[in-house]
Amino acid sequence: MERLGRVIAIISGKGGVGKTTTTGNLGLGLAMNDKKCVVVDFDIGQRNLDMILGLESRVVYDIVDVMDENVKLKQALIKSKVNENLHFLAASQTKDKTVLDSAKIQKLVMELKEEYDYILLDAPAGIESGYEHTIEFADAAIIVVNPEVSSIRDADRAIGILDSKSQKVKDGGEVRKHLIINRIDAKMVEDGDMLEGEDILSILNIELLGKIPEDRAIIEASNQGRPVILNSNSPAGQAYKRISARICGEKIKIKEVELQHTGLFDKIKGIFR
């Protein structure tokens, strides 16, 4: 039987909030849940997903080679070293982002939908043409923000464009939107110096998919090219595991990562800090 996979764009508006890290980890997380998954880097000219996945030395052909029909899709897809359910399609590092073309993207996306359960598209930062092309044929979007004003404001702009420019919306449908709040510092939230999840949700008016705490293990993971989800001791890795399971339909309660110190002793200590 023919599959019809779900296309999820990972977007943020602002750069540097953890979009590519999230794409890599959720791709692997879905693969670990026995889903056939492909992650596609749409950040033409600034390829980074290959580093997160530790596959940078294996890239031969990229997305532009496939769209220009220089190579077959199968030749450009790279298998993950850690999970056979996960494949990766690299962004072009040398070409200009203006090479992207709607008809070619649609053809590529349709081809991927027939082969995979989930197709994760890592959007470029910003809200320009490269971003618009990433969301054009998405069935759903995951918005990654940091609890910080510029990230949230930029995310709202990106959501606005998603709601007006995606093909699904133009066809009268709706693109489901899910929020991931990344890099939460429990101590700062406790001190009242970091926006809380609830505030961010009410400002952006979308549903929450998960919260990820600030975690040194993220950079340790990207240093090694081994996504943090493989590190079961890491709070961020655990958060990505929970989020992956939620995407697969499991009902897992949102862990309030803001509340790390809930013991009475910690509360008293907090008062006299």
Added chain:
Amino acid sequence: MFSFFNKKGTAKTAKDRLTIAIMSDRAGTDNFPFMEKMKAEIIEVVAKYMGVKDIDIKKEVVGDVEALSIDIELDDVAINKAQI
């Protein structure tokens, strides 16, 4: 010491500023998915009576009131026709 009693926290300020900034951002964008279709339909109606060169629709927010401002630019022929 005793920071609990005298420190308000900056998150509240962030929330208030963000809410206002985002409200004003949203007011400035055509974020209605049906905007293009609505423009086309308005042109259709107006064009029954006079020639239309361009149309511009903006959502405006003044205090608590949201409004649509619709600017229709007529072409020269239309103005002549209307004067007759």
